[in-house]
Amino acid sequence: MMKDIATPQRTKEILNKYGFNFKKSLGQNFLIDTNVLRNIVAAADITDETGVIEVGPGIGALTEQLAKRAKKVVSFEIDQRLLPVLDDTLQPYENVEIIHSDVLKADIQGTIDQQFEGVEDLMVVANLPYYVTTPILMKLLEEHLPVRGIVVMIQAEVADRIAAKPGTKEYGALSIAAQYYATAEKVMTVPGTVFMPQPRVDSAVLRLTIREEPAVAVQDEAYFFKVFHACFANRRKTILNNLVHNLGPKEKKVEIEAALQEANIDPKRRGETLSLDEFGKLSDALLKRL
Ligand code: SAM
Numbered sequence: 336m337m338k339d340i341a342t343p344q345r346t347k348e349i350l351n352k353y354g355f356n357f358k359k360s361l362g363q364n365f366l367i368d369t370n371v372l373r374n375i376v377a378a379a380d381i382t383d384e385t386g387v388i389e390v391g392p393g394i395g396a397l398t399e400q401l402a403k404r405a406k407k408v409v410s411f412e413i414d415q416r417l418l419p420v421l422d423d424t425l426q427p428y429e430n431v432e433i434i435h436s437d438v439l440k441a442d443i444q445g446t447i448d449q450q451f452e453g454v455e456d457l458m459v460v461a462n463l464p465y466y467v468t469t470p471i472l473m474k475l476l477e478e479h480l481p482v483r484g485i486v487v488m489i490q491a492e493v494a495d496r497i498a499a500k501p502g503t504k505e506y507g508a509l510s511i512a513a514q515y516y517a518t519a520e521k522v523m524t525v526p527g528t529v530f531m532p533q534p535r536v537d538s539a540v541l542r543l544t545i546r547e548e549p550a551v552a553v554q555d556e557a558y559f560f561k562v563f564h565a566c567f568a569n570r571r572k573t574i575l576n577n578l579v580h581n582l583g584p585k586e587k588k589v590e591i592e593a594a595l596q597e598a599n600i601d602p603k604r605r606g607e608t609l610s611l612d613e614f615g616k617l618s619d620a621l622l623k624r625l
Contacts, residue, residue: 362464551615
């Protein structure tokens with residue numbers, strides 16, 4: 336039987352066969368540790384009923400482990416040079432579809448409609464290219480895709496920020512944006528040695544479980560996002576100062592003070608101390624005064 340793609344030896348053989356050299360600009364750090372891959376797949380709780388959307392299959396290390404367990408895997412890969420490699424390495428798996436596309440430009444909902452007809456359980460699983468971690472995660476969350484969750488390998492520091500609780504130094508706009516749509520947990524941290532080439536930063540597996548309803552009910556989602564981003568524009572400033580300087584020309588200081596009072600929030604507090612609920616109340620109170 337053929338060895339798994341994700342062994343150092345087979346990865347080297349594949350890279351040599353195709354004369355492939357890594358493009359740092361595309362965040363190409365391939366996994367070469369089958370144990371880590373098994374842990375990622377286990378964290379996603381995949382069964383033979385599950386459809387999986389993958390971002391960046393590389394030479395197919397994670398794709399292969401997903402294909403062995405899932406009903407179907409659809410992977411978006413931006414690098415054309417990898418298409419013939421994937422044709423070869425994933426040839427034994429009939430349930431894999433590779434889409435040559437920048438995932439940030441892809442119509443993911445359209446792809447789900449086309450590729451996963453009748454599949455009720457969908458997951459996103461990926462070892463993400465680190466240069467675009469946040470835009471990819473935000474796109475996946477903001478598009479309200481019909482997925483159960485997202486399990487991704489990302490920079491450990493970004494995983495900490497996404498899963499952070501109020502009052503910690505990691506808590507910020509990214510924590511609120513992600514936790515609005517999903518519950519977030521860091522599943523494990525991994526050393527650089529499980530990648531080829533080794534990235535300079537530590538990595539972690541993050542699991543996002545999509546909420547049935549967003550964490551807080553707000554009247555205007557886009558405005559809520561504007562409000563909490565403004566509150567973190569300068570972490571050393573108070574909420575009042577951040578809102579006055581960063582929210583927009585329409586919102587005046589008196590109105591902002593009144594909204595803070597209505598939401599029962601001390602204007603001298605800093606953004607990092609506010610819960611999602613408080614940001615929700617603040618957003619609605621400000622919106623009323625526009
Ligand atoms: N899944 C493979 C693994 O674990 O070994 C490769 C992961 S590597 C960290 C990231 C992959 O994402 C690379 O194959 C890279 O070419 C691809 N990629 C980078 N930017 C992308 C984008 N915007 N859309 C789709 N794929 C992208």
